[in-house]
Amino acid sequence: MSNITSLDTASEPTHQLQNLNDVQQLFDRILQTNKLFTNRDLLRSTYIPETLPHREKEITDLASILSPAMNLEAPSNVLLFGKPGVGKTAVVKLVGGELQKHGKALGKPIHILYINAQITDSLYKILTSIGQQLTSDSVGSISSSGLPVDVILARIISGIDTQKQVIIIVLDEIDRIKDDAALYTLTRINEGLNLARVSIIGISNDLKFTEFLDPRVKSSLGEESMIFCPYDAEQLQDILRDRIKTALKPNVIDEDVIPLCAALSAQEHGDARRALDLLRVSVELAERKNERIVAAKHVRLAQSKIEKDRIAEVVRNLPAQQRLLLHAIRMLQRYYEHAGKQSIMTTGEIYDRYTELSKKVHYATLTQRRIGDFIAELDTLGILSARVVSMGRRGKTRQIQMTVSSAELEHILKEDEFTEELGQFKMKNQTKLL
DNA sequence: CCTCCACCGGAACGTGAGGAGT
DNA sequence: ACTCCTCACGTTCCGGTGGAGG
Numbered sequence: 511m512s513n514i515t516s517l518d519t520a521s522e523p524t525h526q527l528q529n530l531n532d533v534q535q536l537f538d539r540i541l542q543t544n545k546l547f548t549n550r551d552l553l554r555s556t557y558i559p560e561t562l563p564h565r566e567k568e569i570t571d572l573a574s575i576l577s578p579a580m581n582l583e584a585p586s587n588v589l590l591f592g593k594p595g596v597g598k599t600a601v602v603k604l605v606g607g608e609l610q611k612h613g614k615a616l617g618k619p620i621h622i623l624y625i626n627a628q629i630t631d632s633l634y635k636i637l638t639s640i641g642q643q644l645t646s647d648s649v650g651s652i653s654s655s656g657l658p659v660d661v662i663l664a665r666i667i668s669g670i671d672t673q674k675q676v677i678i679i680v681l682d683e684i685d686r687i688k689d690d691a692a693l694y695t696l697t698r699i700n701e702g703l704n705l706a707r708v709s710i711i712g713i714s715n716d717l718k719f720t721e722f723l724d725p726r727v728k729s730s731l732g733e734e735s736m737i738f739c740p741y742d743a744e745q746l747q748d749i750l751r752d753r754i755k756t757a758l759k760p761n762v763i764d765e766d767v768i769p770l771c772a773a774l775s776a777q778e779h780g781d782a783r784r785a786l787d788l789l790r791v792s793v794e795l796a797e798r799k800n801e802r803i804v805a806a807k808h809v810r811l812a813q814s815k816i817e818k819d820r821i822a823e824v825v826r827n828l829p830a831q832q833r834l835l836l837h838a839i840r841m842l843q844r845y846y847e848h849a850g851k852q853s854i855m856t857t858g859e860i861y862d863r864y865t866e867l868s869k870k871v872h873y874a875t876l877t878q879r880r881i882g883d884f885i886a887e888l889d890t891l892g893i894l895s896a897r898v899v900s901m902g903r904r905g906k907t908r909q910i911q912m913t914v915s916s917a918e919l920e921h922i923l924k925e926d927e928f929t930e931e932l933g934q935f936k937m938k939n940q941t942k943l944l
Numbered sequence: 945c946c947t948c949c950a951c952c953g954g955a956a957c958g959t960g961a962g963g964a965g966t
Numbered sequence: 967a968c969t970c971c972t973c974a975c976g977t978t979c980c981g982g983t984g985g986a987g988g
Contacts, residue, residue, distance in 0.1 A: 882951080902949080907950060
């Protein structure tokens with residue numbers, strides 16, 4: 511989700527490709543116009559470089575915390591805190607990779623398991639993920655469902671405990687794990703082991719996440735903790751400069767591009783991921799226009815493109831009911847825009863439109879309770895903003911505003927299955943809205 | 945100061961899919 | 967064939983609430 515792949519408008523050939531020859535010519539043409547990058551992937555935020563500027567201290571700190579693993583002793587559990595894009599994951603992957611490499615060279619079995627707890631958010635899923643990641647080495651195969659949790663746990667324990675080894679479980683977005691018992695079980699896993707040792711590295715965006723934990727879990731997980739500060743604009747510039755040395759050809763960017771990318775991202779809590787995406791997309795845009803130099807205007811374009819692409823991508827992958835809800839919002843929004851009013855909607859209004867639309871397309875009409883949850887979800891996805899307000903006698907509700915205009919929303923929804931069917935559909939009871 | 949609207953949001957529960965063991 | 971497991975997705979029920987208007 512973090513990556514906006516951008517092959518879409520790169521080549522919109524106006525003619526049909528007739529045969530292989532044409533295809534080859536197309537590739538040749540793209541190669542020729544590919545003048546700015548030497549290696550595009552180095553500007554992706556998922557790429558882990560060998561050096562992380564301004565994270566030297568964090569790297570050595572984490573390395574020393576994990577160093578007992580080299581003697582096959584369990585390192586302390588660690589919690590890493592910091593806003594998105596400040597290098598938490600990168601530092602862990604870098605240090606973890608080195609550790610594994612050194613361990614291998616010395617014949618010490620050290621495993622780093624990376625688990626994204628945003629997706630893998632229950633004990634059951636975490637355990638099966640551990641099982642699957644270890645399958646290739648020591649544990650027998652473990653399937654994705656069907657067994658009771660304790661059976662899976664027992665299998666993993668017996669699978670792991672066949673030799674002296676250290677297993678470090680990285681739980682990214684650990685604050686997303688709702689189930690307290692899951693963390694409790696994980697922190698106590700060592701108690702069932704004789705030979706192997708397990709440590710946990712938790713990564714969290716939320717500094718306050720430990721406040722609500724069981725005290726035993728809290729003290730166990732937080733044996734060590736590290737806080738990652740946001741990068742400032744200067745540091746972001748260093749990071750970008752470091753990357754472009756190998757990612758881009760020399761002298762292809764204006765001198766104000768890097769400071770601009772850095773400044774724009776520094777405004778958003780110093781997010782290096784954002785800065786890299788911004789730079790990469792800027793270069794892509796310049797390249798497509800066959801320009802030799804990336805300039806500030808490309809950065810501005812890139813900024814809005816990234817946001818639009820992100821929203822479009824999210825919307826496309828939404829389940830049908832949620833897209834239907836967006837259609838309802840779109841209609842209301844358009845209505846408000848035509849009336850020249852600010853399009854701030856309430857849950858009730860939206861629910862009424864949604865009810866009409868769902869009947870029209872013969873879909874089940876979900877309850878308002880459920881739709882309320884959808885609205886909250888769309889809010890966290892950043893495609894609308896909803897805040898709870900009280901309107902006195904007129905009750906308490908969410909005020910909802912789209913982050914894109916109705917025209918853009920319409921454009922994004924254009925290709926989905928509802929658009930045609932709803933084409934001429936008019937809202938009932940429009941007066942009710944006034 | 946009190947009321948009362950129009951929802952919010954937690955909790956418990958139901959159903960059905962996908963899979964495992966016996 | 968049957969039982970038992972988890973998860974995803976929804977519903978039902980219901981207590982809670984900020985503040986404009988009486």
